[in-house]
Amino acid sequence: MEKDSKNQKADVATHSPLVRAGRALLEWTAHTLVVGGLLLGFRGIEGLIHFLWSGNERLLFGVFPLHYIFDAADLAILIGFLTYGVYSVIKTYRGS
Numbered sequence: 089m090e091k092d093s094k095n096q097k098a099d100v101a102t103h104s105p106l107v108r109a110g111r112a113l114l115e116w117t118a119h120t121l122v123v124g125g126l127l128l129g130f131r132g133i134e135g136l137i138h139f140l141w142s143g144n145e146r147l148l149f150g151v152f153p154l155h156y157i158f159d160a161a162d163l164a165i166l167i168g169f170l171t172y173g174v175y176s177v178i179k180t181y182r183g184s
Contacts, residue, residue, distance in 0.1 A: 112181040119173040126165050134158045 134155065137146070146154045 108181045112177045115177050115180045116173065119169055119176065123165060123169045123173075127162055130158055130161055130165075 137154065148154055148157060
């Protein structure tokens with residue numbers, strides 16, 4: 089009987105609002121670092137392409153400036169991680 093009460097106390101401690109908020113903050117921090125790394129990587133690739141073509145604006149299929157593709161990729165990453173990140177943080181805070 090005493091062992092069960094210890095397990096219940098441990099369960100309550102791991103599900104306290106402060107612990108859940110800490111886990112949610114950790115989840116948010118991880119997502120922020122991943123998004124930052126991806127965006128820096130895209131900026132680096134874009135800068136490298138710009139450097140290799142000596143500053144001339146390159147067109148994709150002769151229609152779209154190449155920087156539009158990189159801007160669209162940045163936006164897609166931000167929207168995707170924002171959506172999934174909010175869902176993940178809420179799920180983590182709820183403890184499920």
